[in-house]
Each structure stands twice: as C-alpha cells, then as structure tokens.
Amino acid sequence: MAGAGVKEIKRRIRAVKSTQQITKAMELVAAAKVRRAQDRVLAARPYARRLRAVLSRLATAAAAPQAPAEPVARGAEAQREPGNSGSRAPGADGRAPHPLMAAREVKRVGLVAVTGDRGLAGSYNANIIRRVTQRWRELEADGGPGLSLVAVGRKARDHFGKRGYPILESYVGLGEEASLAAARRVARRLMDLYLDGSLDEVRVVYTEFVSALVQYPREIRLLPVSPEAEPAPGPADEAAGVQPESEVIYEPGPEAVLARLVPRYVELLVFQVLLEAKASEHGARMTAMRSASDNAGELIEELTLDFNRARQASITKELMDIVGGAEALKQ
Amino acid sequence: MGITEREALKREQAATGPQLAVEAGEGTFRLVVVTPEREVLDQPVDSVVLPGLRGSIGVLPRHAPMVVALRPGVVKYRSGGTFRRLAIAGGFFEFAGDTATVLADAAELAGEVDPERARQALERARNRLRRPGPDVDAERARAAMERAIARLRAAERDGEREPH
Numbered sequence: 001m002a003g004a005g006v007k008e009i010k011r012r013i014r015a016v017k018s019t020q021q022i023t024k025a026m027e028l029v030a031a032a033k034v035r036r037a038q039d040r041v042l043a044a045r046p047y048a049r050r051l052r053a054v055l056s057r058l059a060t061a062a063a064a065p066q067a068p069a070e071p072v073a074r075g076a077e078a079q080r081e082p083g084n085s086g087s088r089a090p091g092a093d094g095r096a097p098h099p100l101m102a103a104r105e106v107k108r109v110g111l112v113a114v115t116g117d118r119g120l121a122g123s124y125n126a127n128i129i130r131r132v133t134q135r136w137r138e139l140e141a142d143g144g145p146g147l148s149l150v151a152v153g154r155k156a157r158d159h160f161g162k163r164g165y166p167i168l169e170s171y172v173g174l175g176e177e178a179s180l181a182a183a184r185r186v187a188r189r190l191m192d193l194y195l196d197g198s199l200d201e202v203r204v205v206y207t208e209f210v211s212a213l214v215q216y217p218r219e220i221r222l223l224p225v226s227p228e229a230e231p232a233p234g235p236a237d238e239a240a241g242v243q244p245e246s247e248v249i250y251e252p253g254p255e256a257v258l259a260r261l262v263p264r265y266v267e268l269l270v271f272q273v274l275l276e277a278k279a280s281e282h283g284a285r286m287t288a289m290r291s292a293s294d295n296a297g298e299l300i301e302e303l304t305l306d307f308n309r310a311r312q313a314s315i316t317k318e319l320m321d322i323v324g325g326a327e328a329l330k331q
Numbered sequence: 332m333g334i335t336e337r338e339a340l341k342r343e344q345a346a347t348g349p350q351l352a353v354e355a356g357e358g359t360f361r362l363v364v365v366t367p368e369r370e371v372l373d374q375p376v377d378s379v380v381l382p383g384l385r386g387s388i389g390v391l392p393r394h395a396p397m398v399v400a401l402r403p404g405v406v407k408y409r410s411g412g413t414f415r416r417l418a419i420a421g422g423f424f425e426f427a428g429d430t431a432t433v434l435a436d437a438a439e440l441a442g443e444v445d446p447e448r449a450r451q452a453l454e455r456a457r458n459r460l461r462r463p464g465p466d467v468d469a470e471r472a473r474a475a476m477e478r479a480i481a482r483l484r485a486a487e488r489d490g491e492r493e494p495h
Contacts, residue, residue, distance in 0.1 A: 040368070047365040050432050054398055054425055180367055180437075248427075249397035252385050257400050261423065264436070271367050 006314060009307040013300055023289045026120065029213035029330065033176065034212045037279035040178070041209060044275055048268055055261050058254060059097055070248040096224075098262045099195060099257075103224045110144045110168060110190070110199040111135060112222070113160065114206035114273060115153035116281040117172055122288030124207065124215070124281055128141060131217040132156070132205050136165075145200070168193070176182035178278040183271035191266055196222045204220075206273045206278035215280035222269055225262055355363075360392045364410055364417065364433040371417065379408040381424050382481075390426055399424040403477035405485045406433060416441045418485035420427055420478045431452045444486040453479035 095202035113132040114123045132149075139147055151157035151170040161167055169189060174182040193199045202223040207215045250257045362379055364372040381388045382404025403421045407414055422435035455475035463469060 043369045044367050046363075046370055047367050047434060050365065050425065051434055053422070053424065056436070059397070247396050249395055251383055251397060251399040252389065256384070257398055257423070260400050264423075268367055 006307065006310045009310060013307065014304045016296050016299050016303065020293055020300070023292040023296060024218075026292055027289035029285055030282045030289060031212075033285065034279060034282035034286055037177070037275065037282050038209070038212070041272075041275045041279050044268075044272055046181050050273060051261070051265055051268055054264050055258075056207070057248070058250070058258050058261065059101065061254070086221050098225070098258050100191060100223060100262045100266065101225045104200055106145045106200045108199050109139060109204045110150055110193065110203075111139075111147060111205075112150040112152060112190070112202065112204040114204065114277045115151075115155040116266075116277075117154040119155065120288065121281055121285040124284035124288075125153075125159075128205055128207060129156065129219050131158050131219070132160075135203075135205065135219065148199070150190070150202075152277075168198075176278075178271065178274035180267075180271055182266050182294040186274075187263075187267040188268040189265060190222065191272070199223070203271075204273055206277045207284075208301055209276040209283065211278040212283040215283055220269070220273070225266060351431075352443055356390050361430045362433070363430060364406070364419075364435060364438055366422075366435050366438050368437075369430060371435070371440060374410065376408045376410045376431075379406065382419070383424075383432070388424075390431060392429070394426050394431075396427045397425070401433070401435075403474065404481045406438075414488075416485040418444060418478070418482040420481070421474075439482060439485070441485045444482045446483060446486050449482040449486065451478050453483065 006250050007063045111132060111193065113128055115128045119125065138145060139145065148166045148168040149156075149160050151160060151172075152174070153170040155165065157170040157172055161170075170187055171182070190199075190202050194202060203219055204222050205217060208218040209215055257322075337416065359375040359377055362372060362374060362376040363370070377392075379390050381390065381399060382402050382452055384400045384402050388399055401419060401422045401424055403419065406417050408417075409415075417434040417438055417440045420437040422433060422438075425432045425434065454477060456472050456479060459472040460469065460476065
C-alpha cells in the first residue's frame with residue numbers, strides 16, 4: 001500500500017471505531033434491559049404457579065366423573081342450604097367446565113407470531129419468522145384447517161404482511177418492557193376470537209428465555225385452555241396446598257370461580273409469553289452487539305497492522321529515495 | 332354464603348373458647364399476596380378479612396381449605412395487634428395448608444397508594460359513568476371506580492390499633 005493508502009486506512013479505522021462505540025453502547029443498554037426483564041420473568045412465577053395449581057385442581061375436579069360416594073351425596077344435596085348448591089363440580093356431566101376449555105373440531109387455527117419491533121438483535125426475529133413459516137407449511141400440507149396469523153411485533157407484521165399472509169390482528173409498539181396491560185389487550189382479543197368461533201385453536205410461537213445467552217423458539221397452544229400448557233417450566237408445586245377436591249370450599253361456587261379463573265389464566269399465559277419474548281430479545285441484542293463489538297475490535301487490529309505496515313513501507317521508500325539520491329550525487 | 336368477619340370470629344371463639352388467648356403464639360398463619368408483576372407481601376398474620384364477591388370473608392388460623400373469588404376492595408390483615416390494609420383490584424384467595432395466598436390482578440400496600448392519584452382516578456371514572464356514550468365502557472368504568480375507592484379506603488384507614 002502506497003502513500004495514499006495510509007490515509008485511506010486511517011479513515012477506515014476511524015469509521016470502524018465509531019461503529020464500535022455504537023455497538024458497545026447498545027450492548028450495555030441491552031445488558032441492563034435483559035437483567036430487568038429477567039427479574040420480571042422471575043417475579044411473575046409465584047403468581048403463575050399458584051394460579052395454575054388452583055386452576056388445574058378445579059379443572060381436574062370438573063372433568064372427573066362424580067365421585068363414587070355421590071349417590072349418597074346426591075340425596076344430601078337437596079337438603080343442603082340453598083347457597084351451598086354450587087359445591088358440585090362444574091361440568092361433571094361431561095361438558096367442558098368452561099367455554100375456553102371446550103375443544104371443538106379445528107377448522108380455523110390462529111398462529112400468533114411474537115417478534116420484536118426492532119432489528120439488530122441477531123437471529124432473534126428471523127428465528128421466529130422461520131419457525132412460523134415452517135409451521136404454516138406443515139399445517140397447510142395437512143390440508144386441514146384454515147390459517148390466519150396474529151402478528152405481535154413490527155417485524156412479524158412487516159414480514160408476513162409483505163408476503164400476503166392473512167393477518168387477522170397485529171400489535172406493534174407494545175413497548176420495551178412487556179406490560180400487563182398490553183398482555184391483557186392481546187389475550188382478551190384472542191379469547192373473543194375463540195369464543196365467537198372465528199378461531200378454533202390458537203397457537204403461539206415465541207422465544208423462550210433460558211439465559212441472556214441462550215434462547216430458543218417455542219410453541220404453545222393457548223386456546224382451548226389446558227392447565228398443563230405452561231410457558232416456563234417452573235419448579236414443581238409444593239406438595240402442601242394440594243388438597244383432595246372434596247375438602248375445598250369454593251366461594252361463591254366452583255363454576256363462578258372457574259369462570260373468573262380461566263380468563264385470568266389466559267391473560268397470564270400471554271403476559272408470560274411477552275415477558276419471555278422481551279427478555280430473549282434483549283438477550284439476543286446484547287449477544288449480537290457484543291460480537292459486533294468484538295468483530296470491530298479485530299478489524300481495527302488488522303487495519304492498524306496494515307496501517308503500520310504501509311507507514312513503514314512509505315518511510316522505507318523515502319529513505320531509499322534519499323539514499324539513492326545521495327549515491328547519485330557521489331558519482 | 333358470605334361468612335362475615337364477625338360470624339367467623341364468633342364461630343372460632345365458640346369452638347376454642349377462652350383458650351384463644353393462651354394459644355396466641357400458635358395463632359398465626361402465613362399471608363402471601365402476589366400479582367403477575369411482583370410479590371407484594373409475605374408475612375405471618377393473626378387474621379385476614381377479604382373482599383369476597385358476595386361479601387367480606389374473615390379467615391383465622393386452621394381454616395378449612397378454600398378458594399374465594401375476590402372483587403376490587405381492601406384486604407385487611409391483623410399482625411401483632413395492628414390492622415394493616417392493602418388495596419386489590421380483584422383476584423382470588425386460596426387457603427391451603429397453613430398458607431393464605433391472595434392472587435391479585437393488581438395490589439398496592441396502603442403505604443404505596445398515592446391518594447391524590449387515586450382521587451383523580453375516581454373522579455375520571457365517575458365522570459365517565461355520569462355521561463354514558465358509545466365510547467364509554469360502563470363496566471370498565473365501574474371497575475375503575477371500585478379500584479380507586481379500594482385504594483383510597485386502604486390508604487385512609489391503615490395502621491389502626493385494635494379496638495379493645
């Protein structure tokens with residue numbers, strides 16, 4: 001590299017350095033956000049664990065056939081005080097205990113794709129988009145149900161919108177932090193779509209947060225509700241607190257409690273999905289920005305080496321000129 | 332079948348009689364209040380009164396296992412002779428083992444409530460209810476009003492000494 005090369009290399013070093021400053025700043029911001037998001041994922045777990053335990057006990061009781069002792073109890077039922085009539089398990093006659101738990105023939109599936117609004121997060125958005133596209137093809141190849149898409153995040157909306165996917169709903173700008181209010185809004189809409197028959201099944205593809213460095217796409221069935229569909233495998237429920245059904249008093253009654261519990265549970269699932277997705281997004285961005293900073297560092301090293309070499313070369317060349325000139329003068 | 336606090340107390344007293352005071356050391360249970368966003372409270376208490384859908388429900392130690400649907404209101408608990416309050420925006424209550432868990436949609440300890448903001452929320456909700464229109468969701472406005480009232484009541488009457 002000749003004299004002009006030295007200047008050119010110097011300019012490139014400066015450019016890479018300023019890029020590195022930006023990626024470093026983004027890395028630090030993402031690192032702070034991932035920590036907060038992780039705390040919130042953990043903070044949601046005690047509530048989730050208890051709610052799931054109450055729901056699954058109530059739902060199991062509701063789904064199970066009447067206890068063998070029931071013929072006697074049936075007689076006794078008439079004698080109970082009127083306010084107590086609710087103590088019979090709901091749905092014990094074989095119906096689903098709650099409309100949101102009622103599985104029916106699947107004619108329309110709603111696929112919810114949870115991505116971020118912004119890029120520069122490595123393969124975070126691309127992984128979800130790939131997973132959703134793949135799932136879409138599988139479901140289509142089955143020749144079975146009709147499909148529609150619900151996009152959470154600008155990246156999902158733009159990608160699938162451009163390619164002509166039928167987008168039923170889209171949510172963008174839900175914020176840098178997953179909020180309970182946003183989760184409720186999404187969950188309520190999905191429940192409405194399920195209850196009015198627009199969708200017979202709702203599946204959610206999102207990114208599960210394992211650690212700041214490890215996240216992967218995961219799919220859950222949101223609706224119809226089955227209490228086992230937990231987004232984050234938490235520690236097992238403590239044995240205490242699980243009581244035989246017959247001993248538990250439900251106030252005002254099992255049906256009334258279940259009717260309120262199930263929508264809350266769906267909202268909670270969506271909230272946990274959004275929390276995990278956000279934590280994953282920040283984690284992915286942090287990792288991507290760290291490797292970008294590292295790459296910039298390597299590039300700067302190489303360029304600096306080139307720069308020194310070029311500088312040395314030009315000095316040597318100048319020296320040779322001088323020496324050559326001096327030699328010429330001697331003769 | 333809303334069991335009022337007084338009824339519950341009476342029943343408990345009838346069952347255990349005057350020994351109640353003697354056993355005071357054992358007469359506590361764990362009260363946990365959680366929301367989807369955080370754990371609000373986890374401490375031993377002597378008793379708790381909850382805003383059940385059909386009226387207040389009092390719970391004392393060794394209550395039978397139960398699950399109660401809650402409306403927006405004030406959860407009152409007694410700890411060391413002092414009544415403390417917290418506002419919840421509805422939810423569920425579970426008593427199992429010796430642990431009472433309030434699964435609240437949202438919860439604020441009395442000390443966390445900003446009375447000024449709660450008053451403003453109450454005013455907004457009232458205004459919305461006063462002039463119903465197509466864009467006013469009466470049910471939501473009423474729920475907002477109940478939440479605001481609960482927060483104000485929790486803030487105003489926290490930390491009262493036990494009446495003798």
